[in-house]
Amino acid sequence: MIPPAIQRPALRFAPSPNGLLHLGHALSALLNADMAGALGGRFLLRMEDIDVIRCTPEFEQAIYDDLAWLGLDWERPVRRQSEHLDAYRAALDDLIARGLAYPAFMTRGEVKAHVATMEAAGGKQGAPWPRDPDGALRYPPVDRERSGDERRRMIDEGTRHAWRLDMLRALKECGGTLSWTETGDGETGIIAADPAAWGDVVLWRSDAPSSYHLSVTVDDAAQGITHVVRGLDLFHATSVHRVLQTLLGLPAPVYYHHRLILGPDGRKLSKSEGDTGLSALRAEGATSADIRRLVGL
Template sequence: MSVKPILRFAPSPNGLLHLGHAFSALFTWQAAAQLGGKALLRIEDIDLARSKPEFTQAVFDDLHWLGLHWPEPVWRQSERFPAYAEAADKLRAMGLLYPCFCSRTEIALHATGTDPDGAPLYAGTCRHLSAADIAARLDRGEPVQYRLDLQRALALTGPLTFTLVGPTMRDRPQIRYTRPERWGDVVLQRKDTPTSYHLSVVVDDAAQGITHVTRGRDMEAATDIHVLLQFLLGLPSPIYAFHRLLLGEDGKKLSKSRGSPSLLDLREAGRTPQDIRRDLGF
């Protein structure tokens, strides 16, 4: 019995959606239709400080305006912290998580380069702290985050691969080797929330039975960490497809933080869903 394809669009409600989000959403729903499957909506709101209910409602409004629909209920990651804690505990029991007390300044000062996102690459400063030192710091209430011991993890896995298809979803699948060493010891439980993007997205993709993950090309490198976590946690690895990014006049990708015009702005300026679909090639 074949498995019906399931895809997902998973925005973070920390601002209004822009054309880049519209392209990604329309791409995902189109891919689901091409595969004879369905697309889910998931709200990735683990950042409780920046995620706002009004932004979540705006996601629903914008996607409905574009003519998109999805099965209910919509998963909200803020309601799934116990599931992420369970996954972290499994990695901890395998000896793969360690506490890190370093500040951003300390990390930048001792960085050994940069990761694929351009952030300072963690030097492993806390990897070899003694049990007594860790206990003392925790007793003092020092802010702590938990990192994946990448060297130990890779010793358990060896080379890993994932399946990649082209943006039309009908191209011949390719096998791509991962390079998680580019990321170093990534944070899996943050100081301000008991999970991270990497951990929560892997857990939820498996729990929702996601068979195909559609992402912008800027997320391609992160797939290396996700495939590694899938292997360590005994979870299935979806098929991946990476779509093009929408760029502004300055050649940089559209972004909430850079103030790219929102779909609400465009709607209030008189643009129609048909205008947006036509301009984006859908």
Template sequence: MTLLTFRFAPSPNGELHLGHAQSALLNHDMARRVGGRFLLRIEDIDTSRCTPEFEAGIYRDLEWLGIEWETPVRRQSEHFADYEAALARLIKAGFVYPAFMTRGQIRGFLAERTIAGDLWPRDPDGAPLYPGLDKKLSERGRLKRIASGESFVWRLDVEKACGALPAEELSWQEAEDGSWEARRTILAEPRLLGDVVIARKEIPTSYFLSVVVDDALQGVSHIVRGRDLYQATAIQRLLQQHLGLPAPLYFHHRLIEGPDGRKLSKSNRDSGIRALREAGVTPADVRRMVGLE
């Protein structure tokens, strides 16, 4: 019998906060409740910001919370070959393209459109969608620019990728309040996020690509994470379909908010697990603080 598998996948680019504790504890509790597996994955593809010190802090904080995980821990920086293989499939299928526009060029383009009176589309978080002018380049033109050493990223051609699938295949099963028996079908709308970055010239992956590859390779069946990643699921389902990967069940839980009403971030040290521990807060206190009595 295949065991249900849950995972917690933090990035070691800062200290864990209450929001991380909520997600880690939820996954750990759910896995234990059904006799399933709980995995810890270190998402450290951003080698410029992730550090061994922050990674060690993740282990220390989770142990203090009473969380146990299987070993060895998968560290993304050790598996770039897996992501390169997936990227190669997407390139061969024509679902990604090299994008050369710099941030300055993007800002300039958007400024021109604003002056012209155009309301440029934005993603659900309010960020403007990538213009996608690079898609008009010929294959010869692209190869010439790449060969010249010009900087670029690989972006998903979301329109082409969506158009290659029946609409009914772009959906996912969302649990109602964490009850896996009560689920609803959510229509995935990848176009809302536009042509997201799938990989970079120096790093052969991005969050969107690595997470679907890892979840499949690790046999993750249930994904429990914050509501801030709800919309990202649409892109991930699109990639799963084109890479022939299984679709997990999803539950996007409420977010822990700071005093200003915004979601917590790693820059909010007041809610950091280490700071709370040093202030005398207990693991039981943390469970109550995140709504897990």
């Protein structure tokens, strides 16, 4: 059920508490808060903490400290994904019941081996295996083509599996052309979605509950998000989110994909690469005003 607050503009900053916030996160958080203020709307915070191994209470507290230091305030309570796994499972079960999701048994290694075999069989003239917009190998159709009896047998035997969206069936059910309204730093206007470029995306992982695509779609609807403001690295992922929104009967927000903050070597800043965090900049004497200048606001 979509809350009544959807009638009022609502924006969200949704970090994962698996590391310290850096300048790229600061840009996204500040843009969300500034735009919420300009629209007379709500600024919400979401903790994308499904990864129970890497996400910690210490990192979550550090996020609160950094955002408060930046002068930001947000509505309480904060939505934590780890507390809403039942909502993501309900969405998945709906898709499974409609024949739009299937169990996927292949490991990453098996996918690579399968692709290598198929490319070798194609010879020098064979086309390379398709990759998704992030550069990852598209999932082979092996599991999609299994019979229902074989799937049930493998599951009953305890074979580890994820759940993937049957993109071909999903697009048939959606019907017509999908699109979204884009107002960000790149291409703007009505953007034609290209979900097929992603192939059969993961909806529920074998090593963690839910996936980014499924949980973020459910979360945005549950929180009444009207404007999604996030980095340009997620521009193409919007195609997948539009499919899921359509299949699950959820509203489509307006999107604003903002520029990325790059390091001296030209790559996007990353927590996993140990890029300088906001807390370190604060310890060096930086002010919140300095951070705004550093991110070009």
